[in-house]
Amino acid sequence: MLDFTCPDHGDFEELWDKREGEPVAVLCECGQSSPKVAAYALSCTMKLGEVTQGKNDTEMPPHIMSTKELADGMPMSEWKAGRAKKRQEERRAWSKKQVS
Numbered sequence: 001m002l003d004f005t006c007p008d009h010g011d012f013e014e015l016w017d018k019r020e021g022e023p024v025a026v027l028c029e030c031g032q033s034s035p036k037v038a039a040y041a042l043s044c045t046m047k048l049g050e051v052t053q054g055k056n057d058t059e060m061p062p063h064i065m066s067t068k069e070l071a072d073g074m075p076m077s078e079w080k081a082g083r084a085k086k087r088q089e090e091r092r093a094w095s096k097k098q099v100s
Helices: 048-053 076-099
Strands: 002-006 010-014 025-027 033-035
Touching: none
Parallel strands: none
Antiparallel strands: 002 010, 002 033, 025 033
């Protein structure tokens, strides 16, 4: 289902077959050419509980590694090695805390 805008009647929805490709415009009941309305999807990362509470964390929790380095061109192997090192340090700290 796609959204189109008729100059005379306004917005309406039209079913279309994906195998035929996405149309740019269709004819309205009145015969006017109606262009497709762009559908914009918003995207962000939120925890399930935050959706019902209406908030978003701006800072990442300390146990989660940022992927900004990957976006800046860092090789995946180096990033994974850093992640493994961080996890190993966290496990050591947890083990020391359990022993003492």
